[in-house]
Amino acid sequence: MHEFSVASELVRTVEEAFNGSGATTPVTVVNVIVGKLSGVVPDYLKHYYEIITKDNPMLSGAEVRVEIQEVEAICADCDEVFGEDSFVLACPKCSSTNVVIRKGRELMVDSIEIDDGGEE
Amino acid sequence: MEIKIVKDILESNNVTADENRKFFKEKKAVLINIMSSPGAGKTELLDATLGMLDGALRCAVVEGDICTTMDAERLTHRNVPLVQINTDTLGGVCHLEASMIRESVANFDIDATDVVFVENVGNLVCPAEFDIGANLSVALLSSPEGPDKPLKYPLMFKTCPVVILSKMDIVEALGVDIDEYERNILKVNPTAKVLRVSAKTGAGMDAWIDLLKDLHKSNVG
Numbered sequence: 001m002h003e004f005s006v007a008s009e010l011v012r013t014v015e016e017a018f019n020g021s022g023a024t025t026p027v028t029v030v031n032v033i034v035g036k037l038s039g040v041v042p043d044y045l046k047h048y049y050e051i052i053t054k055d056n057p058m059l060s061g062a063e064v065r066v067e068i069q070e071v072e073a074i075c076a077d078c079d080e081v082f083g084e085d086s087f088v089l090a091c092p093k094c095s096s097t098n099v100v101i102r103k104g105r106e107l108m109v110d111s112i113e114i115d116d117g118g119e120e
Numbered sequence: 121m122e123i124k125i126v127k128d129i130l131e132s133n134n135v136t137a138d139e140n141r142k143f144f145k146e147k148k149a150v151l152i153n154i155m156s157s158p159g160a161g162k163t164e165l166l167d168a169t170l171g172m173l174d175g176a177l178r179c180a181v182v183e184g185d186i187c188t189t190m191d192a193e194r195l196t197h198r199n200v201p202l203v204q205i206n207t208d209t210l211g212g213v214c215h216l217e218a219s220m221i222r223e224s225v226a227n228f229d230i231d232a233t234d235v236v237f238v239e240n241v242g243n244l245v246c247p248a249e250f251d252i253g254a255n256l257s258v259a260l261l262s263s264p265e266g267p268d269k270p271l272k273y274p275l276m277f278k279t280c281p282v283v284i285l286s287k288m289d290i291v292e293a294l295g296v297d298i299d300e301y302e303r304n305i306l307k308v309n310p311t312a313k314v315l316r317v318s319a320k321t322g323a324g325m326d327a328w329i330d331l332l333k334d335l336h337k338s339n340v341g
Contacts, residue, residue, distance in 0.1 A: 009131075098310045109129055
């Protein structure tokens with residue numbers, strides 16, 4: 001959900017990092033981490049990134065590379081660590097639903113890659 | 121060349137939410153985010169709440185809707201400071217964000233306010249994803265909606281420490297098992313405090329009012 005507003009924020013973050021780097025050649029890759037429970041569909045995110053950056057040649061040609069973060073949860077009752085693609089999680093060991101989701105809700109820009117033409 | 125960023129994409133909302141929390145703490149006021157599907161009874165609950173808190177806590181309300189000022193108009197008779205946000209002027213967004221709350225609060229005399237209630241846009245999905253900096257998030261689930269909703273919309277019910285089962289006055293007419301609603305809420309959020317309330321008849325409202333008073337006391341003490 002909200003891929004457009006998420007993509008807008010993504011573009012803003014990428015633009016800030018790009019401008020701060022002083023680079024003069026375009027961004028080639030934007031590395032993003034999307035948690036399985038983040039509610040964001042990677043294809044829509046990529047699609048809106050393209051739309052939002054279409055008039056910015058420094059950003060528009062970049063590949064949005066998405067790494068999916070799997071769910072990791074811990075049972076607050078028996079400390080069992082497990083993973084399952086659901087917000088309604090029951091511990092596989094003790095069946096408790098008193099569970100904390102530790103990973104799987106991320107929505108992060110990890111890095112951008114700029115083609116520096118192979119310069120040292 | 122790779123430039124590391126390692127930044128939460130929704131950071132700017134979360135940063136503003138933290139600023140809101142800090143601001144409210146400094147001003148010795150509490151911010152309460154009330155969420156539910158459309159028609160679950162948020163405005164009705166607020167209307168009754170404002171009536172019962174009159175004289176006890178100084179309240180203000182931020183109403184969030186895509187269109188119309190109908191909810192704010194319903195509450196004007198309570199004579200509390202009121203702001204209506206219409207998100208159609210902001211692109212038709214289906215939820216409120218921290219920055220909208222920050223801007224709205226500028227319309228109040230916050231130094232003369234104890235509690236700001238935010239009635240979020242009616243929506244069981246998106247509002248739960250956006251931290252507005254509230255001291256307390258409350259979800260309403262009304263008796264006509266069905267006991268399956270917590271299981272279908274787990275994020276909302278998981279992120280709200282308080283869940284109000286509203287429209288309790290028609291449970292008998294509906295023939296529903298309200299215990300099943302509560303079981304499903306607790307399945308998704310085992311530590312949720314569930315209150316059974318009818319804003320119309322007043323049943324269960326005392327417990328809600330006491331909770332609000334205790335919240336205010338513990339936050340500003």
